[in-house]
Amino acid sequence: MVNNRIEDIKWVENPWNYSTRINQVTISNDNDNLSSSSSSSEDNSKSTIHEQIIKTYNNGLIIIDNFLPEDEYEKLLNKMKEEFKEKEEKDKEKEKDKEEELDNLEISKYKQNQNQNFNQNLESNSNQSKTKTETEIKSKSKSSCRKAIHYGPKYDYKTNHATLNPIPVPKYIQHVINSMNTHLLELDTENEEENSKMNQATLQFYPIKSGIPPHIDTHSCFSKFIISFSLGSLINMSFQKANLSIAEKMFSPRRCLTNSNGNLENSTTITTTTTTINKEISNLKIEESIPSNNQIDSTYFEIQLKSNSLCIMTNEIRFAWTHGIKSRATDLIPNSNNKEEEELITSKRKERFSITFRKVDFNGICNCKYPIWCDSQQQQLQK
Numbered sequence: 001m002v003n004n005r006i007e008d009i010k011w012v013e014n015p016w017n018y019s020t021r022i023n024q025v026t027i028s029n030d031n032d033n034l035s036s037s038s039s040s041s042e043d044n045s046k047s048t049i050h051e052q053i054i055k056t057y058n059n060g061l062i063i064i065d066n067f068l069p070e071d072e073y074e075k076l077l078n079k080m081k082e083e084f085k086e087k088e089e090k091d092k093e094k095e096k097d098k099e100e101e102l103d104n105l106e107i108s109k110y111k112q113n114q115n116q117n118f119n120q121n122l123e124s125n126s127n128q129s130k131t132k133t134e135t136e137i138k139s140k141s142k143s144s145c146r147k148a149i150h151y152g153p154k155y156d157y158k159t160n161h162a163t164l165n166p167i168p169v170p171k172y173i174q175h176v177i178n179s180m181n182t183h184l185l186e187l188d189t190e191n192e193e194e195n196s197k198m199n200q201a202t203l204q205f206y207p208i209k210s211g212i213p214p215h216i217d218t219h220s221c222f223s224k225f226i227i228s229f230s231l232g233s234l235i236n237m238s239f240q241k242a243n244l245s246i247a248e249k250m251f252s253p254r255r256c257l258t259n260s261n262g263n264l265e266n267s268t269t270i271t272t273t274t275t276t277i278n279k280e281i282s283n284l285k286i287e288e289s290i291p292s293n294n295q296i297d298s299t300y301f302e303i304q305l306k307s308n309s310l311c312i313m314t315n316e317i318r319f320a321w322t323h324g325i326k327s328r329a330t331d332l333i334p335n336s337n338n339k340e341e342e343e344l345i346t347s348k349r350k351e352r353f354s355i356t357f358r359k360v361d362f363n364g365i366c367n368c369k370y371p372i373w374c375d376s377q378q379q380q381l382q383k
């Protein structure tokens with residue numbers, strides 16, 4: 001029987017306490033691959049040692065700083081910049097085609113109206129310029145939004161099916177997956193090896209003031225590890241312990257969240273790419289108005305994601321906390337020059353890139369210990 005009472009959730013104690021360790025990785029200069037020194041039996045005289053710093057939090061968050069050797073990190077960042085540049089050019093072409101189509105439509109409308117009176121022509125001209133201004137505004141606001149490129153299977157929330165012919169994860173990204181495998185196998189205490197094989201990569205580009213609304217990645221179709229690799233600007237990721245109101249918003253039909261103008265009924269802002277997996281069960285995206293200081297209490301916390309760091313979410317943090325990035329230009333971070341006093345300083349954001357890795361399972365059944373926020377177990381309850 002699924003337990004659906006919040007009082008019955010067994011939260012870990014001191015969720016934000018952590019331990020730190022150094023992991024030495026042997027890099028074989030021959031095959032250009034990372035392998036953990038503890039698991040590598042090769043004694044390669046050409047190999048070099050790379051040190052990663054691993055922080056393991058009580059709640060299931062693992063942050064690995066200095067994940068890739070410097071040169072590999074730089075190569076990856078340049079490759080991603082190229083990909084997004086190409087995407088931008090393609091998007092611009094598409095936009096241009098659309099505009100041309102629109103212009104042609106306006107011209108043919110104009111021709112049709114040629115014989116009508118002067119006033120009508122004037123009106124049609126003003127409509128034309130209005131359409132152009134709208135297009136300009138739209139493309140301007142688009143440039144400040146997060147952009148994404150998807151590889152591997154994708155879930156189509158409209159049809160409830162996996163995308164046909166997914167674009168395979170390219171080799172240069174597969175290399176990062178290979179580099180994280182020893183860590184995932186170590187963390188996989190249930191020996192569900194299949195669950196640890198990431199098969200989906202989402203590349204994202206964050207312009208300076210952009211972010212991603214708080215959400216819990218859907219339980220049923222993604223496995224127990226959600227992983228994000230950071231490149232470019234340092235940013236703070238915000239975490240919030242889920243509560244009943246979050247569950248309500250996750251599983252309410254969309255219409256309940258908005259008033260007749262399409263605006264939200266209550267003070268909480270929800271932007272959602274809400275989706276239906278059989279019933280009205282979805283990916284949650286909530287923006288709450290929480291003050292942006294670094295830490296309020298143990299139910300809200302911000303963690304620095306530095307460039308070249310890997311953020312692994314599993315257990316409580318993956319299934320029962322929201323994660324997101326606030327849309328803002330600066331973050332408050334601890335002053336590394338003054339470790340004695342817990343002083344915070346302002347860090348200015350620059351452009352950021354990330355790769356989210358997931359293992360997709362379209363027939364997924366989730367047996368997590370957090371049924372309140374679990375679409376899979378909520379479905380069972382409704383049967």
Ligand SMILES: O=C(O)CCC(=O)C(=O)O
Nearest residue numbers: 202204212217228354356
């Ligand atoms: O950009 C990131 O680091 C996180 C992205 C994320 O949460 C997601 O894609 O679900």
Ligand SMILES: [Fe+2]
Nearest residue numbers: 215217226323
């Ligand atoms: Fe996410």
